[in-house]
Amino acid sequence: MPTRIHTLHVNFTGISSHRSYPIIIGRDLLADAGFYEDMIGDRPVVLVSNDQVGPLYASQVHQGLGEARHVTDVILPDGEAFKNIDTLDGIFTAALKDRHERRSVFMALGGGVIGDMTGFAAACFMRGVDFLQLPTTLLAQVDSSVGGKTGVNHPVGKNMIGAFHQPLAVAIDINTLETLPEREFAAGMAEIIKYGCIYDAVFFDWLINVRSQLLARDPSVLAEAIKRSCAIKAEVVAQDEREGGLRAILNFGHTFGHAIEQVEGYGAWLHGEAVAVGMLIAAKISANRGCLDASTVTELEQFLLYFGLPVAAPKDMDAAVFLRAMRTDKKVMSGQIRYIVLSALGKASIVDDISANEMTAVIG
Ligand SMILES: NC(=O)c1ccc[n+]([C@@H]2O[C@H](COP(=O)([O-])OP(=O)(O)OC[C@H]3O[C@@H](n4cnc5c(N)ncnc54)[C@H](O)[C@@H]3O)[C@@H](O)[C@H]2O)c1
Numbered sequence: 302m303p304t305r306i307h308t309l310h311v312n313f314t315g316i317s318s319h320r321s322y323p324i325i326i327g328r329d330l331l332a333d334a335g336f337y338e339d340m341i342g343d344r345p346v347v348l349v350s351n352d353q354v355g356p357l358y359a360s361q362v363h364q365g366l367g368e369a370r371h372v373t374d375v376i377l378p379d380g381e382a383f384k385n386i387d388t389l390d391g392i393f394t395a396a397l398k399d400r401h402e403r404r405s406v407f408m409a410l411g412g413g414v415i416g417d418m419t420g421f422a423a424a425c426f427m428r429g430v431d432f433l434q435l436p437t438t439l440l441a442q443v444d445s446s447v448g449g450k451t452g453v454n455h456p457v458g459k460n461m462i463g464a465f466h467q468p469l470a471v472a473i474d475i476n477t478l479e480t481l482p483e484r485e486f487a488a489g490m491a492e493i494i495k496y497g498c499i500y501d502a503v504f505f506d507w508l509i510n511v512r513s514q515l516l517a518r519d520p521s522v523l524a525e526a527i528k529r530s531c532a533i534k535a536e537v538v539a540q541d542e543r544e545g546g547l548r549a550i551l552n553f554g555h556t557f558g559h560a561i562e563q564v565e566g567y568g569a570w571l572h573g574e575a576v577a578v579g580m581l582i583a584a585k586i587s588a589n590r591g592c593l594d595a596s597t598v599t600e601l602e603q604f605l606l607y608f609g610l611p612v613a614a615p616k617d618m619d620a621a622v623f624l625r626a627m628r629t630d631k632k633v634m635s636g637q638i639r640y641i642v643l644s645a646l647g648k649a650s651i652v653d654d655i656s657a658n659e660m661t662a663v664i665g
Contacts, residue, residue, distance in 0.1 A: 303333035303335070303336070305325055306524045306528075307327070307524060307528040309528060311535040313467075322467060322470050324471040324535065325471070326473045329361075330473070330474035331435060331472070331477070332361040332364045334364075336470075336472055341406045343370060344404055345401060345405040346405065347405055348363075348372055349408065350410040351378065351380075351411050354379075354411040354415070357480055358477060362410055373396060375392050377392075386455075389421065392418070392419070393422065393426060403430055405426075406431045407433075409432065411438075412440065413438065413440055413441045416445050417463070418453055420434070421453060421464055424465075429466070433468055433470055434470070434471040436471065436473060437477040438485055439485070439492075439493075440485070443492050443496070444492045446471045446473075447471060447535060448534060448538040449465045451465070451466050459559075465543060471531075475527065476520075484571060487573065488573025488574055491610055496529065496530045498584070498646065499641070500550075501533060502645070505646060546651075549639060553641040554576040556579065556638065558572070558580075560630070562575045565618075570611075574610055577605045580605075581598070583640065583642055584601055584643060585598055586640075586655060586659055587644070589663065620664045623664060637653040
């Protein structure tokens with residue numbers, strides 16, 4: 302029996318208001334015929350998933366979509382290594398061969414890799430079709446499925462080819478978290494903790510208070526944490542869809558995190574793990590600047606450790622290695638490196654003046 306626990310909205314205003322959309326959080330949503338009926342009526346569907354998630358959850362989606370509907374299943378190989386133009390082409394081929402047109406709706410069933418690729422395929426197919434996000438990792442539920450950034454990797458750089466394309470809706474079925482491996486769950490928790498750090502000190506304290514329920518994946522506590530995280534992301538994205546300013550605060554911990562991913566090789570560290578270390582580096586620099594209490598930094602460190610997340614940079618990475626990696630990051634090649642620091646717990650600011658000495662003081 303489908304249960305909708307929370308519904309919130311990404312609200313764009315003015316000429317962009319037609320792109321506003323709901324985020325629905327609940328249980329048994331994948332099989333919720335009413336949801337599909339409301340969102341897409343009887344329109345044909347291209348359902349994209351991978352060889353891990355598809356066998357677990359695609360049958361529930363089929364049940365919700367009903368037998369009468371024209372549905373094409375596209376099952377991709379699992380993994381970041383397949384987030385590329387060739388795999389994308391496979392989605393187009395399957396959709397074209399099965400005679401899909403502009404009326405068809407693409408659906409992303411999986412983690413951030415599937416969501417990013419399906420969203421980009423939808424942005425390009427027939428010059429743009431609608432799509433639904435059905436995120437199944439905690440990271441995708443609180444981060445990548447919301448905000449409209451879609452794309453694939455290029456051999457020269459990660460996420461370098463893409464488009465902004467907002468979904469019609471995001472349906473977060475928290476039942477899917479039951480099968481999520483522990484490391485992937487912890488990586489998603491890092492992003493949830495990030496929202497508390499950058500935007501909401503009360504949320505940060507609440508997360509610490511309910512940490513044992515979170516670790517035990519208590520559905521109602523998880524639903525609440527996901528709701529607040531999505532609400533913060535929605536609020537930020539609605540104010541700055543294309544990252545002209547404010548949206549950059551969502552990159553707290555990411556500048557250092559990307560450096561770790563780049564130096565250690567993508568896949569060795571999960572994105573959320575690298576972000577955990579990056580957040581702690583940024584928090585320590587913020588504390589050394591007098592913006593954050595040392596006790597808050599310790600609290601953050603303990604909290605990350607509680608979920609089994611790493612808190613120390615890899616041994617082969619000192620401040621000089623970080624700086625070199627950050628300078629060659631494709632996103633910063635044209636200008637200054639931008640860092641996100643905390644001016645207080647729950648308040649982030651964007652700076653470009655962190656010195657090598659400040660980094661050495663916290664990284665070594
Ligand atoms: N668009 C954005 O704004 C944005 C934001 C953050 C990250 N991203 C992108 O997201 C991707 C990372 O996403 P991710 O962390 O979800 O990784 P992922 O999509 O690779 O999923 C992680 C692993 O979990 C498996 N999995 C997914 N759901 C499962 C479930 N319910 N039960 C069991 N296994 C399950 C997947 O098959 C995969 O092996 C990266 O490509 C990153 O660039 C995009």
